[in-house]
Amino acid sequence: MIRGFLLGTLDEEQQEQVEERLLADADFRREVRAARDELFDEYAGAALSREEREQFERRHLVTEEGRQKLLFAMSLRAHVAARAERPGLLSRLWRLLRAQRFGVALPVAAVLLLALALGVWKLRGSGGPTDSPRRASAERAALELELAALNSEGQGAAATDAPPGAVLPATLVRHLVRGGGTEQKLSVAGGVKVLRVYLVLEADRYQSYRAVLLTGEDAELAAVGGLRPHERDGTRGVTLNLPAHALAPGDYQLRVEGVAARGATAPVGLYPFRLVKE
């Protein structure tokens, strides 16, 4: 009921019941605010259907307060994701140290810490997409929000709202040998806004798929899930819409993962391509 109220899908009588309760019940107000937070998180995480996205945008993103809440939800998501990666390395280091006897632990720790420091220095100096991890998180969050909008349920296989000529269709196949095979080149003219990429699946085993956009050097740029397989020209595949402005000319890869029950993912294939701008 609360979710329906926040998305504006209740009938008038139900909406009145909820709103009147807001005036009288502090616990209920807190519940509704908490539920609204979760809707912002779902929107930021591309977990709403297209219809829900539109309903949400109409009610909650038309005010400055709503826009600020969305930016907060996106930054919280990016912060938690970044923290989820770091402890892995530190906890592995900690376990290794604890497994050693004291006499051995110190030199081992010194070597590992030096390696870690060098690794951090290299990462910061390499340039990658940006020199700042925080900047990279911010860019990733912004791109993922855009990908979510372009690929929300009902959008993937159907026409977008983009005018003719603004959408460039392309088909990519999986490469069996990394670095080998025919180069898949996408030539993008100036007016193209969206690359609509059809990724051919050799075997369709999952109800939905996730695509991770990587640079040619395997750096992750963004990910989008909820891609539903469909048929095209006698093949099965998923369609992914990519914003053209977010891709500079160069080499990229799309790593496609099947999403099983409980959200676990399994690799399906790597789809490299080269983007050329005309």
Next chain:
Amino acid sequence: MKKQQITQKEFDGLLAWLDADTERAGEKYESVRRGLIDMFVYRGCNDPEELADETINRVARKVEKIAPTYEGDPRRYFYGVAKRLHQEYLKQRPPAAWSPPAAMSDELERRLACLDRCIGQLTAENRELVLLYYRDQKKAKIDTRKELCARLNMTSSALRVRVHRIRDQLERCVRRCLGEAAGGNESGGMS
């Protein structure tokens, strides 16, 4: 929208109508005001506090006339006035369509810097709770939250409200931090 302040007499009359007991009347007043603000927020209004106050003012100006014969919970009357006010609001300020802010990455980067700082200011327990609560996706997220409920001996609803309170604290902290950063930039003191 025509705005006019109310007199002390009108305000006292409003409180008395809500409840004969002064303390309970004050609590109901706060509850009504808070509820009206939330209602206008959820209806996508840009000035929810102003609209809530105008609703209350309009009711206060009419209390002397309607209270003697009104039957039922006075809060329903507030609600009716609020709905009419919302209609007036929509005529004057039709909602603008959503579009993502330009330079969103810049906005997010600033927020991430503030959020890092603000999360660092939480207690260790609250920090861990927030990071665990928002970790994971889909089914794994549901499982993590179930584990948290069991660990903290809370219902999922109570956990959600507890995390919401921490999040509210973080949002306020980030807003203050962004305000400080903007103030610093204006004075040229921060890079």
